[in-house]
Amino acid sequence: MGGLLPDHRLPVTLNLAGSHVACEVRTNQGYIDAVAETSRHIYVMEFRMGKAAEAMQQIREKGYAQKYLHRGKTVTLLAVGFDSQARNIGNWEEERLV
Numbered sequence: 001m002g003g004l005l006p007d008h009r010l011p012v013t014l015n016l017a018g019s020h021v022a023c024e025v026r027t028n029q030g031y032i033d034a035v036a037e038t039s040r041h042i043y044v045m046e047f048r049m050g051k052a053a054e055a056m057q058q059i060r061e062k063g064y065a066q067k068y069l070h071r072g073k074t075v076t077l078l079a080v081g082f083d084s085q086a087r088n089i090g091n092w093e094e095e096r097l098v
Contacts (some may be wrong), residue, residue, distance in 0.1 A: 028060035042068045045078045052093045054080035065097055074098060 025032040034045040044065050048055040056079035059065065068075050075097040083090030 022096070027062065029064070029098075030058075032064045035068070040073055040098045042071065042073050043078050043098065044068065044075065045080065046082045047082065048085055049063045049082050050090075052079040052081035052091045055081060056095070069097065078080060 007079050019038045022035050023033065025035050032044055033047050034043075036043040036045070042060060046055040046059050046064070048058075056077065059077050059079060065077060071092045077093075077095040077097065079093045080089055082088070
């Protein structure tokens with residue numbers, strides 16, 4: 001994987017783990033950064049430089065999970081905030097919907 005750009009590592013890793021991953025998923029309210037789907041779960045993910053709370057607010061306000069609620073799977077909202085100083089994940093929030 002040495003030749004992959006850093007932003008391709010997450011989708012590749014999730015695909016290798018058996019998930020179907022889509023990036024920049026279009027909705028009528030904007031674009032979801034990433035959606036990973038397994039046989040029983042759907043993860044709606046938004047990434048933000050800064051606080052995860054801002055990413056979670058965007059997921060909720062734009063209704064990103066709506067298009068997945070009818071599939072009979074557990075839907076988890078996952079908001080990730082990156083710390084620019086540490087150059088790593090600074091915080092995250094998750095919310096499980098049924």
